[in-house]
Amino acid sequence: MPVAAFSEERFPLRLAFGTTGGPERRIDVVRLSTGYESRNQRHRHAVRRYDAGSGVKSLEDLAAVVDFFEARRGKLVGFRFRDPLDASSAGFGRAPGPFDQSLGSGDGTSTCWQLVKRYGLGEDGYIRPIAKPDAGSVRVAVDGEELAAGAFTVDGVTGAVTLAQPPAAGASVTAGFLFDVPVRFDLDWLAFSIAGFRSGEIPSIPLVEVRP
Template sequence: MGFHEVRFPAALSFGSVGGPERKTEIVALVNGYEERNTPWEHSRRHYDAGLGLRSLEDVEALVAFFEARRGQLHGFRWKDWSDWKSAGALAEITAFDQTLGAGDGKTTRFQLTKTYRSGAQSYVRPIRKPVEGTVRLAVDRDVKVPGQEFQVNHSTGEITFESAPPKGAVIHAGFEFDVPVRFDTDRILVSIASFQAGEVPDVPVVEVRI
């Protein structure tokens, strides 16, 4: 799969609508009970890029971006304005926002993740596309220096420490991130008259597995 490490114009994605999708298989039993299962470990997000268009210049930018990606052929980065950082919606990012795991004295590589909690349940989401220059790390209470004490692979979300965190040391992280997506259509239908009358084109975007 081709992937371009370029972000869809954030000003256009700001007005989009979208969110996570789950796949649940439900079997109704003869006694009225149900059996529920899912083949997906992780959710998949969908968006509509057309709703963020506000001007003819926006339409022009969308078409240029679509053509450069060759429609569905190449993936790209997407800023989900409802969920784009490790901290809460109104909180500042810190090096202690998320817990990535604990050191064992040997492992130097860790995956960035974000944990979603509700009551006693939680879901850990792998973060594959951190935004360059935003990742902060801490081992226990010691904040690490980027570029010297750790490196970030911004294409995979993998963190590499220069030296392995000691056994039992808790690894924390804070960051901004994008969603890896592609267009979910190979054509865009735009009518200038309709757009000026308030109608916007339907431009579906879907998350891709990295």
């Protein structure tokens, strides 16, 4: 029986909260003979990297990681990971609201929008597509009025929001949500020592973001 490339199961939350890591941006910098620099980004979107080893506080936690690692077949199957610092459309420590993020404007016919999160302001801001929302947390508003739960559906796999009725032309569509990062294990061998763990040695458990 073939194994899926991605599992919608989430890495244990109690282990995620001790994680270190964050976004990585690969920028090529060339120093010109004039003294100026030429800078070019390799990818449009950042790739997030984490080390979940620091979230392991007990042998029970370590056993849970082994179970999760084996179920994912190591690097083979991706999974959901809740970033302890960046998991809400409203920003760190705040509950999502229906007006957090602009998804676009109605044209009288379109009913589907992609969830996104903006970083920064104006033209210099960065727009990040959100592919793994917590579907039950999504709130949507049209022209400043929140929609009832039955007035829209959310695809928790892709982050697409579909409204039951198309908004009028020019009507703003906004949303708020919690979300996960699609990642995979970035190691072939989950190496640990129980003796070392008891003496305070924490294993390294690297994770890297994927595009599901």
